[in-house]
């Protein structure tokens with residue numbers, strides 16, 4: 001008979017959902033065991049997702065900026081790329097350092113960790129590679145895996161998913177990216193900067209289908225110059241491995257029937273990871289999309305088992321998983337916590353970056369919500385002009401009557417850093433006047449958020465088109 005251990009809280013999965021949950025729980029005195037089958041904690045985000053992709057995008061940005069500097073009179077030579085050193089930077093100096101840091105955090109904060117694959121035996125017991133663990137409560141945070149449709153799984157390692165592509169096996173001459181979502185475009189941008197001719201094939205009629213078109217336009221314009229081709233409304237009907245490369249059969253208008261590539265990145269989405277979890281033994285079922293259904297307290301159908309992060313529903317984003325972790329633990333501690341954010345920011349870390357939070361114009365249209373859209377073009381921003389990046393746009397979506405901020409969208413360099421202000425405005429129920437009266441430092445790109453807010457009442461300081469101006473309405477409870 002295998003050993004039987006007893007724990008108060010078992011957390012399965014050490015990604016950005018699981019490890020923060022374990023840390024918060026231990027901070028509040030819960031005896032917590034964190035189990036992960038990966039030798040390195042941090043989940044997909046740290047090991048195979050957010051972090052290595054951003055480290056590589058940083059390298060790509062340096063290459064692009066050195067190239068673009070010629071426009072302002074600074075010419076550098078062609079970059080010399082030491083792939084081994086770049087890989088070492090990403091895997092050791094970035095990923096290794098951060099995952100090691102999580103191990104130390106767990107140790108320092110009293111979270112016990114165990115490596116191995118967890119499978120439910122019943123609603124209160126899991127087996128981790130032979131060790132049986134009885135738990136009072138469990139938080140499931142097993143994340144997601146890259147989707148690899150059968151059509152593309154041809155058993156050739158030149159066909160990669162995002163995990164394979166981030167390992168940077170080489171710099172292929174030609175790369176086919178299947179899927180024009182954020183993962184495909186981010187990784188495609190990295191390879192393009194390293195010198196690869198990148199072709200993106202997207203089945204739908206636009207890149208980044210969830211984003212508003214005015215935010216996508218400046219990015220698409222730039223990518224069309226940097227990439228070899230972007231084929232929209234196009235299907236990859238077949239992949240065939242040949243000695244000379246992977247031959248893709250394409251179906252679409254004005255696209256070649258076939259094209260040959262040295263490597264292919266399949267980035268067509270992710271699926272919840274419930275592989276060999278034995279959920280049925282715990283009494284859990286999946287919804288039609290394969291997620292574990294949860295309520296506002298992140299409780300599953302078995303109330304002492306909660307689920308958070310990618311396995312518990314969309315959007316599949318690290319910060320959503322981490323925010324859910326806090327809710328799940330507060331519920332465990334008996335707090336009246338519930339999941340109900342007004343805004344979960346989305347960021348595409350391409351160049352330019354795209355970021356949005358709260359209601360998008362697409363959402364407003366789909367939900368039949370009337371909004372006033374306040375757009376401030378970056379051509380009117382002193383900071384954007386001084387860094388020669390005027391292609392950006394900042395927009396606020398406000399309620400027409402009250403001017404309450406419902407959504408913020410930004411495209412431009414550093415949009416990902418700027419969007420947090422939008423999230424705060426939406427969460428705090430700010431009106432445009434609150435935003436414009438919050439003094440923004442000059443000269444910064446953040447001023448574009450303030451100037452968008454000015455447009456709610458007439459002209460922004462730096463817009464040319466003259467608009468009738470009305471006095472900003474004060475809140476009744478605002479004496480200031």
Ligand code: FAD
Nearest residue numbers: 013015017037043044045049050118143309310316317318
């Ligand atoms: P995961 O991070 O998937 O972690 C789950 C963990 O559970 C894993 O470590 C796994 O080993 C473990 N596990 C699974 N099953 C078991 C089991 N039975 N027993 C033991 N352990 C198990 N998100 C962002 O917010 N920003 C980004 O910029 C971003 N970029 C991305 C780029 C790429 C290329 C990819 C692939 C993803 C990116 N994401 C990004 C998404 C982000 O990585 C995920 O949303 C996030 O990792 C989800 O966290 P999680 O805790 O739910 O699960």
